[in-house]
Amino acid sequence: KAGVTQTPRYLIKTRGQQVTLSCSPISGHRSVSWYQQTPGQGLQFLFEYFSETQRNKGNFPGRFSGRQFSNSRSEMNVSTLELGDSALYLCASQKQGRDTQYFGPGTRLTVL
């Protein structure tokens, strides 16, 4: 069974631009969560989508948004990029409820 895939793997943007990251969950998994990983703040939860609905949201500004499609694929968008948005963005999928989250390889975003 294929794992969680994320595209692109690497991205370089400049301040003020916007970016869209994509995540394809494991087949059959309906929940997709996004995390931001930085050296200073560690791993922080961004949001979770289940059946195309945002179920949970972390403490991030409104510049961070996401959506989920009917096939469970998810995208996250960051508008008006800031230098501090440089991070590894990880996507994780799980079936539902009490289950393991399986992580993708991440998208490394660099903001110049």
Next chain:
Amino acid sequence: AQSVTQPDIHITVSEGASLELRCNYSYGATPYLFWYVQSPGQGLQLLLKYFSGDTLVQGIKGFEAEFKRSQSSFNLRKPSVHWSDAAEYFCAVGTDNAGNMLTFGGGTRLMVKP
């Protein structure tokens, strides 16, 4: 809200030596507990998990962890470390009240001496 503490930022052990990585959590009820490992530039790989039942759980690559409710701990152990175990290890907690949100500890970077 739940929180996770990994007291050791860096640990260095000799190859073949035993390993214990500490994890303490804060949560009023029984959480779900996970250990993940991350190699440089990679995503997170699940080592093991605890939801309920037997408090000693076995994972992949010869790792095990023990849930101790009285100490709010979920320490990771391995009897004999291999050079390929060098990586960063993260403890995480999930709860029924937080949906599918995981709260992660700060991580412990493991270095293995030959």
